[in-house]
Amino acid sequence: MPQTAPKNVGIQIQLSLAYPAxxxxxxxxLPGRGVTALFGHSGSGKTTLLRCLAGxxxxxxxxxxxxxxxxxDGRHFVPxxxxxxxxxxxxxxxxxxxxxxxxxxFGQPASKDKTELEAMAERLGIAHLLDREPERxxxxxxxxxxxxxxxxxxxxxxxxxxxxxxLDLKRKQEILPYLERLHDELEIxxxxxxxxxxxxxxxxxxxxxxxxxxVVASGPLQETLARIDLPAxxxxxxxxxxxxxxxAHDEExxxxxxxxxxxxxxxxxQSRPIGHKLRCRIHARDVSLALExxxxxxxxxxxxxxxxxxxxxxxxxxxxxxxxxxxxxLLARITRRSLRILDLQPGKPVWAQxxxxxxxx
Amino acid sequence: xxxxxxxxxxxxxxxxxxxxxxxxxxxIGTPIAWxxxxxxxxxxGPVGAVVALPLVLPPSVLGFYLxxxxxxxxxxxxxxxxxxxxxxxxxxxxxxxxxxxYSLPFMVQPVQNAFEAMGxxxxxxxxxxxxxxxxxxxxVALPLALPxxxxxxxxxxxxxxxxxxxxxxxxxxxxxxxxVASVQIYDHVEALEYLHAxxxxxxxxxxxxxxxxxLYVWRPDSKKA
Numbered sequence: 001m002p003q004t005a006p007k008n009v010g011i012q013i014q015l016s017l018a019y020p021a022x023x024x025x026x027x028x029x030l031p032g033r034g035v036t037a038l039f040g041h042s043g044s045g046k047t048t049l050l051r052c053l054a055g056x057x058x059x060x061x062x063x064x065x066x067x068x069x070x071x072x073d074g075r076h077f078v079p080x081x082x083x084x085x086x087x088x089x090x091x092x093x094x095x096x097x098x099x100x101x102x103x104x105x106f107g108q109p110a111s112k113d114k115t116e117l118e119a120m121a122e123r124l125g126i127a128h129l130l131d132r133e134p135e136r137x138x139x140x141x142x143x144x145x146x147x148x149x150x151x152x153x154x155x156x157x158x159x160x161x162x163x164x165x166x167l168d169l170k171r172k173q174e175i176l177p178y179l180e181r182l183h184d185e186l187e188i189x190x191x192x193x194x195x196x197x198x199x200x201x202x203x204x205x206x207x208x209x210x211x212x213x214x215v216v217a218s219g220p221l222q223e224t225l226a227r228i229d230l231p232a233x234x235x236x237x238x239x240x241x242x243x244x245x246x247x248a249h250d251e252e253x254x255x256x257x258x259x260x261x262x263x264x265x266x267x268x269x270q271s272r273p274i275g276h277k278l279r280c281r282i283h284a285r286d287v288s289l290a291l292e293x294x295x296x297x298x299x300x301x302x303x304x305x306x307x308x309x310x311x312x313x314x315x316x317x318x319x320x321x322x323x324x325x326x327x328x329x330l331l332a333r334i335t336r337r338s339l340r341i342l343d344l345q346p347g348k349p350v351w352a353q354x355x356x357x358x359x360x361x
Numbered sequence: 362x363x364x365x366x367x368x369x370x371x372x373x374x375x376x377x378x379x380x381x382x383x384x385x386x387x388x389i390g391t392p393i394a395w396x397x398x399x400x401x402x403x404x405x406g407p408v409g410a411v412v413a414l415p416l417v418l419p420p421s422v423l424g425f426y427l428x429x430x431x432x433x434x435x436x437x438x439x440x441x442x443x444x445x446x447x448x449x450x451x452x453x454x455x456x457x458x459x460x461x462x463y464s465l466p467f468m469v470q471p472v473q474n475a476f477e478a479m480g481x482x483x484x485x486x487x488x489x490x491x492x493x494x495x496x497x498x499x500x501v502a503l504p505l506a507l508p509x510x511x512x513x514x515x516x517x518x519x520x521x522x523x524x525x526x527x528x529x530x531x532x533x534x535x536x537x538x539x540x541v542a543s544v545q546i547y548d549h550v551e552a553l554e555y556l557h558a559x560x561x562x563x564x565x566x567x568x569x570x571x572x573x574x575x576l577y578v579w580r581p582d583s584k585k586a
Contacts, residue, residue: 056485080488081497087489093482097504106500107490153491 008068015052015062024048024213032067035183035190037200040210046193050161054087055080066157086150088160092142094134100145101130107153124148124178140171158190179203197237201281202360226329228311228322235314239283240331246276262325263303267357279360284320286356287332291342293351301354305330307344323352368561370537371545378541379521382460386517390468398476413466424530427459451533459531460521467516475509511579519572
């Protein structure tokens, strides 16, 4: 296993773990800030990797460093309770014999700062639930208590194992805004295991793609999503994520303009102030290509770009074309026939016609 | 007075014996149950089987081996002799030790089941909240397993109250020292004192019923937890 020197920032993980029918082999260097998503199908090893990072699972030869602290190497294994981490399980795993308040203070440092507890409860919208028993909470409420409980330990890293997977769509919608706020406010790195492309697109800054115990790709979200050389991890959900700034409102047509380095997009009017940061997602299936700028079209969002490459998709009739719009990568899914007829070779200038923009905030 | 002084003495002795045995087994049985519930060791099978032996072994067999072990020529007997305690058979503490073996599965198995039903997750959650293994045990595992402990405590107490064969082998029939209620009833019947036997038996019957009633009334609670 290659030995890189531990750094003072970021998370370095090198481990190898063999099970009878499965082998986890990982060498990762993750950023020390922001949200890292571990994405993959079930059985890809992402949860096991997270459990090793937390010390809940023990990989014998692993090396794990978090922001300069050694959590495991050849000689040392720091047990879970001595690692400055917060962990949110898929099921909230609240202690059923303790009230919400006592669950929250369970891991709080000895000072049991009451203001801190109340501020945290306020932040996660559970202030009115403090004296309830966990079994009288909804799934979404439980998960929010679990997140607050983890944060109250003042962790240096927050680990989340599919915190939304056990919830129905309505409950998910109820928690996502809180997670998005964490994403914006949290000073510590968050490692988030998920198999939902939507959650990844909303929350992640850094993406790790896993498949059968191997890391397939690891990089900044935008770049990694726009890679076409990867196995079709997102399949029909292939697309890019853009971080945009709200540039202008058009009161007459009820539209808002979102600016990004490669151009701008019009979306239905947003009730946010100018300058607000908005993340949006453009599916490859919603992008078509034209060689000339179309004027007689109902599609509003036309972005000039040039082709940088293309790759096969699951469907042999389609190809995935990668574009560059002044530095911003885009993906378009078109037919193989269109590729041939338009003769889309790398370097060729095109107009990307964007039919739909999904706002993620 | 319905019961004779000897009856009362026997009942008091029985209660004392069962109480002490239950307390000792709480201390000894809990770690065994914990280990059996969580270990992945190969030894789990054999140890579990040994713990369960008193369930199927005739009490006289258990009593016979304990008598040999604790007797003046047995290993335990030599040890207690060396300590200056003398031989344990036909003493109250001999009876306590024998009863601890005899009632061991009644303490270990319900507690083990409670620990197993709890699963790893609450302890993992506690560890991610900075609780040391010991703190996690006392703050999470014990409270969650409380219904199991209640069941185990009641069963252990009741089972010790009901023992007979082991007492006869180890303790004999010494008033105030080893003559427990079940032996006292046997004595009454031997002496054809059927009225006394009736009364003491009725006490035992009511006691046993109340114990089981308590267990069955508690059951919904244990399910909730």
